[in-house]
Amino acid sequence: MKNITDNFGTMYTPVKALVVFQKNDPQGSTYIESYDMNANGYPVNAHPLSLTESAALANALDTSDELRRNFLKPLGLLPKNVLYINPDYDGYALWYTPAMEVALFFLDKLAIPNGKAAIPPLIWKASKKELYIFAMDGVEAIEEQTPLYRAPFFNIYDDGRVCMGTVSVDVRPDCLLQEFMQLWESYFFNSYFSHLLGGKSPVRGNIIQLWQSLIGSGKAFPIPELVKNGRTLKKLLS
Template identity: 85%
Template sequence: MKNITQNFGSIYTPVKALVVFQKNDPQGSTYVESYDMDANGYAVNAHPLSLSESSALANALDTSDELRRNFLKSSGLLPKNMLYINPDHDGYAIWYTPAMEVPLFFIDKLGIPNGKAAIPPLLWKGSKKDLYIFALQSVEAIEEQTPLYRAPFFNIYDDGRVCMGTVSVDIQPDCLLQEFMQLWESYFFNSYFSHLLGGKSPVQGNVIQLWQSLVGLGEEFPISALVKNGITLKKLLS
C-alpha cells in the first residue's frame, strides 16, 4: 500500500451563509441575515448578522485585499530591466534580459547536449499562470514600437506563449516583483526543451543545428538568425 494522503488538497466545509435583504424603496435600506451551517451543509439558525460576525468578515476581506496589494509590488527600487507593470490581481509584468550565457537543457532525442550557451536579448511577459517570451535585437532604446522577434527556443507557440509542460508553476497572490521575475526565469531555463510548436523553425535555418553549434562552445548568438513575428512591444501592452 502507498500512502498518498500528502497529495490531497485542503478540504473546505461551509460554516456560514449570509443573505442580504433590501427594501424596494428610494432609500434601499439593507438588512443582512446570517445562517449557521449544520453537518449536512444545510442553513440553520437564522439570525441578524452580529457585530462579531461582521468583524470576522471584514478581517477576511482585508486579508484578501492585502494579498492583492502585494502582488507585483517591488521590494525596493524598480529593477532597471523592468519595462511595464500591471499591478491588478490578475495583472502582469514585462521586462527584458540582455544577451548572456545560460545553462540549457534538451531531451535526448533532439541530439543537442546540455550545457551553457549564448542567448539573445529576451523580452518577458509574465502573469500568474502564463509566460510569453520574445527575442530582441538589442536592449538599447526599447520603446513601444520596438519590433519583436520569435524566441529561438523549443516549446514556444507562434504567439510567444511558453508551453510549460510538466513544470509546476506556483505564483502566489502576494508575490513581490523581484521574486516574480526570478521565478519565471528559473521555471523557463530549468525546464527541458523538447519539441517545436506551430510547425515552423523559430529561427532562420535549422534550430537544432543552431543550438548544436552554440552549446558548450562559447560562441556568440547570431542575431541575424532571428525571425520577426510581426508585432511590436505596444501590442503586448493591450
C-alpha cells in the same frame, strides 16, 4: 453503501450564513441577518449580524484584498529591466533580460548536449498561467516601436507563447514582482527543450546545428540568425 468520505481532500464545514434583506423603498434600507449552522449543516439561531461577526467578516475580506494588492508589487525599488506592469488580479508583467550565458537542457533525441550557451536579449511577458518570450537585437534603446524577433528556442509557438509541457506552474496570488520574474525565468530555463512548434524554424538556419555550435563554445549569440515576427513591443501592451 460504502462510506468514502475518508478519500476526500480537505473538507470545509459551514459555520455561518448571512441573509441580506432590503426594503422596497427609494432609500433601500438594508438589514443583515446571521444564522449559525448546526451539525447537520442547517441554519439555526437567526439573529441580527453582531459587531463581532461584522469585524470577523471584514478581516476575512481584507485578507483576500491584501493578496490581490500584493500581486506584482515590487519588493523595494522597481527593477530596472521591468518595462510594464498590469497590477490587476489577472494582470501581467513585461520585462527584458540582456544577452547572457545560461545553462540549457535538451532531450536526447535532439542530439544537442546540455550546457551553457549565449542567448540574445529577450522580452518576457507573463501572467499567472502563461508565458510569452521574444528576442531583440539589443537593449540600448527599448521603446514601443522596438521590433520583436522570434525567440530562438524550441517549445515556443509562432505567437511567442511558451509550451510549458509537464512543468507545474504555481504562481501565488500574492506573488511579489521580483519573485514572479525569477519564478518564470526558472521555469523556462530549467525545463527540457524537446521540439519545434508551428512548423517553422525560429531562426534563419538550422536550429539544431545552431545550438550544437553554441553549447560550451563561449561564442556570442549570432544576432543575424534571428527572424523578425512582424510585431513591435507596443503590441504586447494589451
